[in-house]
Amino acid sequence: MKEQLQQQYGFLFEPELIADIERTAIYKKVPKGEVIIDIGQSITAMPLLLTGAIKILREDAEGDELLLYFLEKGDTCAMTFSCCLGTNKSEIRAVAESDTELLMIPVAQMDVWMSQYKSWQQFILDSYHTRIMELMETVDTLAFMRMDKRLLKHLQDKAKVTHDDHIQTTHQEIAIDLHTSRVVISRVLKQLEKEGKIKMHRNQIQVLDL
Numbered sequence: 001m002k003e004q005l006q007q008q009y010g011f012l013f014e015p016e017l018i019a020d021i022e023r024t025a026i027y028k029k030v031p032k033g034e035v036i037i038d039i040g041q042s043i044t045a046m047p048l049l050l051t052g053a054i055k056i057l058r059e060d061a062e063g064d065e066l067l068l069y070f071l072e073k074g075d076t077c078a079m080t081f082s083c084c085l086g087t088n089k090s091e092i093r094a095v096a097e098s099d100t101e102l103l104m105i106p107v108a109q110m111d112v113w114m115s116q117y118k119s120w121q122q123f124i125l126d127s128y129h130t131r132i133m134e135l136m137e138t139v140d141t142l143a144f145m146r147m148d149k150r151l152l153k154h155l156q157d158k159a160k161v162t163h164d165d166h167i168q169t170t171h172q173e174i175a176i177d178l179h180t181s182r183v184v185i186s187r188v189l190k191q192l193e194k195e196g197k198i199k200m201h202r203n204q205i206q207v208l209d210l
Contacts, residue, residue: 008074017117020093025103030096049073052100053161057093069134070161085184097175098162136146151188159207167205
């Protein structure tokens with residue numbers, strides 16, 4: 001853990017903060033598809049990603065999901081920290097997009113570090129800014145982008161965070177992420193394949209247009 005921590009965060013944090021993280025963080029290895037934080041769950045810790053990727057989702061009153069953004073190694077989810085400061089209940093669902101290694105930082109420790117370490121404070125503020133910009137991009141995508149462009153962007157984003165142009169997924173999983181129907185996704189995927197932007201295989205999609 002020490003080597004991974006130094007590799008991902010050593011250039012951001014003071015040696016004293018790195019030592020504090022190593023001392024207090026809980027290491028977790030999460031397989032692809034596992035829920036890390038669920039909606040309504042009490043928040044006791046915030047994740048720092050060492051490897052892999054996580055997708056952050058919202059859920060409506062009917063239980064339908066919408067993908068908000070991805071996290072990759074070196075990231076954290078400032079929305080989790082926001083929940084810690086408020087109701088202590090998660091308003092998002094975090095699911096491992098690929099096999100993931102992460103450190104869970106206890107809530108009480110995070111608050112201490114905000115006043116103790118300038119680098120931690122800046123890291124959290126930068127994370128807020130990045131996540132807000134990604135949320136604005138998601139809103140713009142929903143409001144202004146046609147489904148073919150939304151879908152291609154979604155596939156490109158998945159390929160980038162997993163560092164693999166071959167995406168292991170199904171039409172139904174994509175439909176859930178984009179809050180639409182499997183029939184629509186299947187039709188648009190065929191269109192994108194005809195345009196030479198993707199190539200479809202069984203439960204796998206190769207993104208050609210990166």
